[in-house]
Structure formats: C-alpha cells, structure tokens
Amino acid sequence: MKKLINKPEDFGRETIEGIILAHPESLKMVNGNFRCLVRADEKKKSKVAISTGGGAGHLPVFLGYVGYGLADGVTVGNVFTSPAFADMYEVGMAIDNGAGVLQLYGNYGGDKMNFAMAAEMLDMEDIRVTEVRGTDDVASAPKGEEDKRRGVAGIFYAYKIAGAAAEKMFNLDEVTRLAQKAVDHTRTMGVALSPCILPEAGKATFTIADDEMELGMGIHGEPGIERTKLMTCDDTVSYMLDKIMRDYEYKAGDEVSVLVNGLGATPKEELYIAYRKVSQILAEKGIGIHRRYIGEFATSLEMAGISVTLFKLDGELKELLDAPAYTPFFQQFR
Amino acid sequence: MKKLINKPEDFGRETIEGIILAHPESLKMVNGNFRCLVRADEKKKSKVAISTGGGAGHLPVFLGYVGYGLADGVTVGNVFTSPAFADMYEVGMAIDNGAGVLQLYGNYGGDKMNFAMAAEMLDMEDIRVTEVRGTDDVASAPKGEEDKRRGVAGIFYAYKIAGAAAEKMFNLDEVTRLAQKAVDHTRTMGVALSPCILPEAGKATFTIADDEMELGMGIHGEPGIERTKLMTCDDTVSYMLDKIMRDYEYKAGDEVSVLVNGLGATPKEELYIAYRKVSQILAEKGIGIHRRYIGEFATSLEMAGISVTLFKLDGELKELLDAPAYTPFFQQFR
Amino acid sequence: MNDNIIGREDIKRMLSSISKVMNDEKDHLTELDSAMGDGDLGISMSKGFQILCDQFDTVEADDLGKLLMKLGMLLNANVPSTMGTLISICFIKAAKIGKGKKELNQEDLALMGQAAVDGVMERGKAKVGDKTMLDALVPAVDALSKAVAEGLALKETFKLAYEKAAEGVETSKKLKAVFGRAAYYGDKSVGSQDSGATAIALIFRGISEAELV
Amino acid sequence: MNDNIIGREDIKRMLSSISKVMNDEKDHLTELDSAMGDGDLGISMSKGFQILCDQFDTVEADDLGKLLMKLGMLLNANVPSTMGTLISICFIKAAKIGKGKKELNQEDLALMGQAAVDGVMERGKAKVGDKTMLDALVPAVDALSKAVAEGLALKETFKLAYEKAAEGVETSKKLKAVFGRAAYYGDKSVGSQDSGATAIALIFRGISEAELV
Numbered sequence A, B: 001m002k003k004l005i006n007k008p009e010d011f012g013r014e015t016i017e018g019i020i021l022a023h024p025e026s027l028k029m030v031n032g033n034f035r036c037l038v039r040a041d042e043k044k045k046s047k048v049a050i051s052t053g054g055g056a057g058h059l060p061v062f063l064g065y066v067g068y069g070l071a072d073g074v075t076v077g078n079v080f081t082s083p084a085f086a087d088m089y090e091v092g093m094a095i096d097n098g099a100g101v102l103q104l105y106g107n108y109g110g111d112k113m114n115f116a117m118a119a120e121m122l123d124m125e126d127i128r129v130t131e132v133r134g135t136d137d138v139a140s141a142p143k144g145e146e147d148k149r150r151g152v153a154g155i156f157y158a159y160k161i162a163g164a165a166a167e168k169m170f171n172l173d174e175v176t177r178l179a180q181k182a183v184d185h186t187r188t189m190g191v192a193l194s195p196c197i198l199p200e201a202g203k204a205t206f207t208i209a210d211d212e213m214e215l216g217m218g219i220h221g222e223p224g225i226e227r228t229k230l231m232t233c234d235d236t237v238s239y240m241l242d243k244i245m246r247d248y249e250y251k252a253g254d255e256v257s258v259l260v261n262g263l264g265a266t267p268k269e270e271l272y273i274a275y276r277k278v279s280q281i282l283a284e285k286g287i288g289i290h291r292r293y294i295g296e297f298a299t300s301l302e303m304a305g306i307s308v309t310l311f312k313l314d315g316e317l318k319e320l321l322d323a324p325a326y327t328p329f330f331q332q333f334r
Numbered sequence C, D: 001m002n003d004n005i006i007g008r009e010d011i012k013r014m015l016s017s018i019s020k021v022m023n024d025e026k027d028h029l030t031e032l033d034s035a036m037g038d039g040d041l042g043i044s045m046s047k048g049f050q051i052l053c054d055q056f057d058t059v060e061a062d063d064l065g066k067l068l069m070k071l072g073m074l075l076n077a078n079v080p081s082t083m084g085t086l087i088s089i090c091f092i093k094a095a096k097i098g099k100g101k102k103e104l105n106q107e108d109l110a111l112m113g114q115a116a117v118d119g120v121m122e123r124g125k126a127k128v129g130d131k132t133m134l135d136a137l138v139p140a141v142d143a144l145s146k147a148v149a150e151g152l153a154l155k156e157t158f159k160l161a162y163e164k165a166a167e168g169v170e171t172s173k174k175l176k177a178v179f180g181r182a183a184y185y186g187d188k189s190v191g192s193q194d195s196g197a198t199a200i201a202l203i204f205r206g207i208s209e210a211e212l213v
Ligand SMILES: Nc1ncnc2c1ncn2[C@@H]1O[C@H](COP(=O)(O)OP(=O)(O)O)[C@@H](O)[C@H]1O
Pocket: C033, C037, C038, C039, C040, C041, C044, C081, C082, C083, C084, C086, C120, C124, C125, C126, C131, C132, C133, C134, C179, C180, C181, C182, C194, C195, C196, C197
C-alpha cells in the first residue's frame, strides 16, 4: 500500500484535522467532533439548512461542498462507510436556522438508513426535515428504476442548485423541489482504469488487468456494466455519452452543463482530452453547453478513471447554477 | 500504459484543444497555433506582460497560470520538453502592452536556451525583455548554488507576486525585482512514490520498489537526494521541512505561506494529512501561516507524491499575495 | 425489584449486566463474525456497552425517554457498525415510548420491544427468516409481550424473552443469509448461527441476569 | 552566380539543394542518431528543410535579414529538437548581420558564419572537441572566413567550407560526447561520428552543390 499516511486507523481523523487547520474561517466542528462539520461563517436566520454526509475517501465529496451557496453541514463517516445517525442529528441541530433541514446525500443503503433515523430524531425536536438523494449513475440500475441508482459526481449539481435556492431564502418545500429536480435532470456515467486502496484494509478494492477498463464502475469499486479492453479516450467518451443520451431526453437546441470528473489518479490533461470529445459530440447534436466543470469533483482515493455528467438546464436551473458559491474546495464567483 | 488518451502523439494538442473549447472566454491561441496561448480578455495598455512556458504534462503548470493577476501568455512544448523560441517570440509579441515583457519560467536547460533566443528576437522588435527563473527545489543543488536549482511547484508564488505587481501597473524593473524576490523567498522539497508514464514513450520514467520512496525527486523524475523505505506522512513532512528550514532563514515571529502540492495520483486526503503536520511543525517554531494552498499546483502526469513549499513573507509580498487572481485553473477572490 | 417498575437505576444495572456478558462473550462473537463477516462484532458490542456504562452518570435526564435517546445516540456515535446502528435504533424507538416518563411499567416495556422490532424492520428492510438479529429479537419481544399480557413478573418475563432469543439463535443456523456481509457467503452461511442474533440473545441474557432495584 | 553576391533567389536555391541532400541522406542520419541518440535527426532535418523550401515563397521580404529571421523561426517552430533549434539559432544570428540588406557580399557571409558559431556556443555552452555539431561548423566557418579574406570565389569558398566540415565529422569519431543524448553513452560514444556534425557537413554540401544565379 503506497500512501503518504500515518497509522491507517488515523487516516480519516487526520485528514479532517488538516482541513480544519487549513480552513478555520470556513469550516468548524460541532462539539469538537471531527465527524461533524458545519460552516464557520455567520448563520442566516430563516435560511433553509442543507445537511449532507457519507463515507470518507471522496474529497471534495462531501465536506468540500459545505460553504456559501452549497451545503451547510456534513457528517463524515469512515472511508466508504456511512456516518452514524447520531452525528447526522448533531449536524442537523447545529445548522438549522428555523426554516427546516434538507438532507441531501448519495443513494446508498447505509446512508439512507442513518439519514432516515437522523430525520426522525430531528423531527422530535420539531425541526422539519426533507430528503433528496443523488441517483445520477445511469450504470447502476436500468431506466425506470432511477430510485435504485447510486449517487456519484453529479450530486454536485444538486448541491449547487439547492444551495443557491437556499441562499435566495426559498422555503424548504421549494429548495427540496429544486434539489429533486436537479437530481432528475442529472445523468452520470463513469469508467475505472485502476482500483484504489482503503487505508485500513491495505489492499486494492478490485483487480483489473493492465489492458482492461471497467465501464460503469461505481465510486467504491462496485461492478459496472462490462469490462473491456482499454479503449481510446474518444471511444470511451462516445460510449459514455451514448449510455447517458439513451437514458434521458436531449435534443437539438437543449442546453446542458457538463462535468468531467477525475476519480483521483487521472491527470487533468486526460480530463481535457475527454472534454474535447464531449464538446464535439454535443456540438454535432446541436446541444449547447452552458458552464463546464472539469477537475476532481468526486473521487475514490487514488482510483484512475473519469466520469462524465450531463445536467440538463432550463431557465430556473440555469439561474441557480450561475449563482456564486464558495468553499475551500470549490469557488464560483462568476 | 493505462491512460485515457487517443494517439499518444496527439496527447499535447488534444489536451489544449479541450482547454480552449472549455475556456474560450479565458484563453485563446496566437495565429491558430495551439502551442501559443494568451489571455482572451481585454489587453491593458502599458501593463507589463508576463510570458511563461515549458514542457507539457504539469497542469496547471504552465498554462493554468495565464489569467488575471498572473501571467499573460504561455508557450507549451511537448510533454516534458521545452517549446520552441519562435513560438515564445510569437507569444511575447502578442502579449506586449508597450511596457515590456517579463519571461518567468522554470530553470531548465532547454527552456533557458529557448527563452534567451526569444528575448533576443523580441529585443530586435524593440520590446524590452527581462528574465526570472524559478529555482525553488532545494533538493536539486546545494545551498550557495541556488541558480542551478530546478523550478518546481513554488513557481506559483512568483507568478502570483509578479502578476499582482503587473496588474497594479508597476513598471518592468519593479515587476522583475518582485518576481526575483518571490523566487528568492521560496523553498520547495518534494517526494515521489511512483513514476509517471510519458504518452509517447509509453513506459515509466523510473522504477521504484513497492515499499520505497524517493526524497527530493524532480517533477520529471530527476533523481533526488536519497531513496528510502516508505516513511509515514509525518516523518516525510518532518524530513522535507528540515531540509527547507536548513536552507533559508526562518525564525519565531516570521510569517510564511504554505503550498502543499500533489504530483498527480496522490489523493487530496493525503495532502491534508501532510498539511496537518506542516502546520504543527510551524506552530512549534512560532512561525505564522498566512494563506495556504493545498491541491495540485504543479503535477507530473499521474506520478504519486507531494511537495511542500514555504514562501517567506514580508509586507510587500503579503499585499501582493493577497491580491485577487483568476484563471480557469486557479481562482483567488479573497 | 419495585412492583415490576423500571427506573433509571434499573436501566443502569441492566446495561452493566449486558456489558459484563458482552465482555465475557467477546471472543465468541468475534469468532462468529469472523467466519461470516468482518470479525468486528465482539469488539463493537463489548466496547459499545462499556461506553454506555462509563458515560451513564454523565447523562442527566430523569425523563427516561430522554435518557434512552441519549444512550442510543452515544452508542451510535461510538459504534457505527451495522449491529451498533441497529441496537441504537432500538434505543431511539424505545425512547419515544418512554418520553416524559420517570418510570416504565410492563406495558411500556412491551411497547418498547415492539417499537424496536418495527424500527429495525423499517430501517433494515429484513424480516424474520433472513438470518439476522431479527431471528432472535422478534421471538424475544413476542415472548415479552405475551408474558406482560399474562401478567407475569418482570424477572420471569425477561427470563422467557432470553430463552426465546436463544432459541432464535438456534433457528438461525438453518437459515441462509441474505443481508449484511454474511450474504456474500450465500449457501455457505447455512449451518452456522448468525452473529447478530447471538448478540441479541446475549443482550437479553444480560437483562435477565441483572439485579434490579 | 553574379559577382560573388548572394540574393534572395540564391538563398532559395541553396535551401532547395540542402533539402535534396537531407532527403538523400535521411536514412543515414537516422541510423547515426539511432546509435547514439533518439533517431529523430533524419526526419527532423529532411522535414525541416522541406518546410523551408515549401514555404519560401510565402515569406515576403526583400530585406534578407528579415527573410533569414522568418526562415529561422519557421524551422524552429516546426523542428524543435536540439539540432532544429541550433540551426534555427544560426539563421537568427545570421539574420542580424543581414538586417536591411537586399544582397549579401562575401564579407557578410563570413560575418554570418561567425555569428552563427558564436550563437551556438553562447546558447549551447559546448565548444570544439565536445563531439557536437560545432566540430563541423567551426572548421567550416573558419575556412569560409579564410577564403573570403583571401578573395576566393564564392563557389570555391563553399567547396572549401564543405571539405573542412567533412573533415570535422571524421575528427568527431575520436571524441567522447559530453553534450546531448550521446553523452549518456560516455566512452561508448568514441568511435562513431557525431550525427549533428554530419548534418552540418550535409548542409555545406548542399550549399556547395547549389546552382546560384
Ligand atoms: N438489514 C439488516 N437487518 C437486520 N439485521 C441485519 C441487517 N444486516 C445485517 N444485520 C445483522 O448484523 C450482523 C452483523 O453485524 P456487524 O458485525 O456489526 O456488521 P458489519 O461489521 O458488517 O457492519 C449480522 O449478523 C446480522 O444479524
């Protein structure tokens, strides 16, 4: 296991200690618990609060999306493991501004169970809680079973839209509707070239031959659609966009935002080669691109691979997407 | 070679095509030459222009630092290879605003030769040219021979300082003095855990055992100070800071900016574990930290490893460091 | 034991008794979970109940609902594994029944048991026969309800619940796991007892062995 | 040939002649550079001079300084390898001498040769004896200067320069490489002729074989 870490069991805590040391003006712990982080800036009375969380090992997911115009608090689990509902509850209590809490997170069994319990407990404190789960990974369940799909990099758009709506002081129902609409408008497909290594396990999450890639693999190494010989970047992108475009309506004249995400080890150069092809394919189909995000938005430690996300826009989504946002891991000022 | 690319020989061009397609409002080519990129925003009359460049494969170095508050133009070579002086000349011609050009780049033989020729040619066009080279890598030559040192991630600070000075409409001598001062105040030390693969060569730049790391290795895989068994992150950071602190004066009460840079494959989690240790060591020594930059600032394709840079501040450097800057790869708004 | 009524001190004694049992059976649980899981159950159960005992006095609440809520959260925050979470859910669900009460009568206990079963089924989606902790919890709670309805004394009630839980563990041997890590073993899981069900039986053993006031 | 004066058309013919030679000797250069380098020299030289010929007419400049400058840049932008860069430097340095002139006389040529040598030494830091292209270029330029001083005709001058360059290539066989990729071979480089020096000799061969106007 080739990592620059200390004791594997300290990996999660030390990561967050580093983040808090680096960004004290942006993030702070709740009750000194490193698993519970909230925005460090002034709370805004009557603003809907957005709570997120999930397993560690995916930076900037999830804590990197806590900040102005995005989420308000996050609960961090162990690597690839759901955090505890007691911690989620503490975060919910800490971020509530009297306007209710939207729990926005990825659609995984453990997280679902824990967030449901947290919601129940917040409810007992008379805090209204709604839930939206990211389900953007088209490779994880067939069309028609969207609610079984995993949440991957495309959850970024749900944060962005819901967070902007909350900053605009929309009410909980409206923020929830927009978050769900963002999820419904988002489609992601990913490929993996190499596995990652969980610090405590010390071995690769899966094995793959030197000349192979896995199409549709999940960000925890969940099996994908098929394993093939390594394809060119252009062919890979064509394959991914084909899967995405078959899954949702896109037609000439439509506008989308594009997210090309690196899973960890893949260099930015390759992300741009992939974006080049995405851009060419969409141009051929007459689909406009409004805002592109190219970089690491949801990772799997040092896994090599990429995902491509299309976020279909309409007037209201576009306006919210364009709103500013600021966290130590993501800035959009124009 | 596990990469998401098309033909290896198209790697450089396709990367830049992707970048131009993604960021047309920020970057444009000179004469349709993908190796010559300049800022796409309005030119500012009488502003000193900053020209940079070097081999590809280091994103965001170098083209990622072309934008407001940083450099004005860049010449991009093949992977790890100097660009041609004719292209550097074209960039210099395109960015000059009548106030002269500072050529600011990393201290490598090929780049040095080519930038010298470009300067000579710009001189024939009556454009005043000055030069400053990044020499921050303490591992690459002993103290006293700073001018033989390689430029690595710390060149970021030289861009930041010189770029801010140029936006403030300082003259060429002043911008040059400040760029050189930034270089003189910067010390970097890096470690590599795994090699990268040049797309055209198709094989690793060096070999290293599964339980080894190389201390002081350069960003092209140049040999470092020693090869050791894989150390803990804390021990590695202590070693690096020890080398840096022996090389330059740092005392209680001093203020520095810290840059923890990932070389490519190393996850952000590990960068923050490293920052945690940097922060602890500096706190023990009574050295203050003003601004920290944690992420990928100078990479070697998919090499695993990190570098740590200290940038010693004084009043004038601090003010320039705090100035805003904006490129598709780097944003600082506050 | 005061008129089959449970107070704060009784809960403390039950937890201390469970903690002792879990500590004694730690290696056994580890062994069971290692065979069909990741082997953490012995540690998580003994650690979890130890923490509840250690921290019990720091939880200031006369309202037993609040007390159970805090204990559930304490367990959950410290033992986020599957069984830690499910038992925490039992605490939280029971807490709702206990809300506002300084004492719990037998009917309360029966309702709490049922709420715990419902909570685990609602959140975990498993049912009896899936070779999970439910295979011990459900018969134990059923026995509890039945004993309460029949007006048995508390001591007797807990003893019956434990016996039924232990029978459930035996039954689980014949079942095939479809939830949790054991599900990876498929047919190979048949023949060995479910570790989560075993932990539930141990909890009831602890309760039944507690010296209540 | 017009009174030992070189004009725009002469330069075009020289380049075309060099291009022909480079094309003929492409495989030979590739072979030499493969033995002690990366094997790209044959391609880069033949491609480089081909481009100069192809693009020559697009370069509108009566000022021969400007013409040489543009040609040097064209070569450099298209052939950024070491020899491509060094020959481009020769063009740029010569261009400075030719600045403002529509014709070049023999003195100009001698000055240009010397400027090229100085430029390569200044930028590349190598010197004669380091087994580089300088081992051909320096004797050739010296011969050129000497012939000009002695008042020899241009045709004769170029022939002498080529001969000296070719001798330089022979000399290079005995030397050990300390610059460029060949330096990696250390002592093993002794015995084979330097590929860059060979390319220089071929350039002078091309010049000497050109039919000037
Ligand atoms: N969905 C479920 N519902 C009820 N019980 C479950 C469920 N999934 C697993 N279990 C129980 O959890 C036990 C394992 O607990 P534990 O060791 O804490 O799990 P893990 O280590 O996988 O987090 C299993 O033996 C089973 O009884």
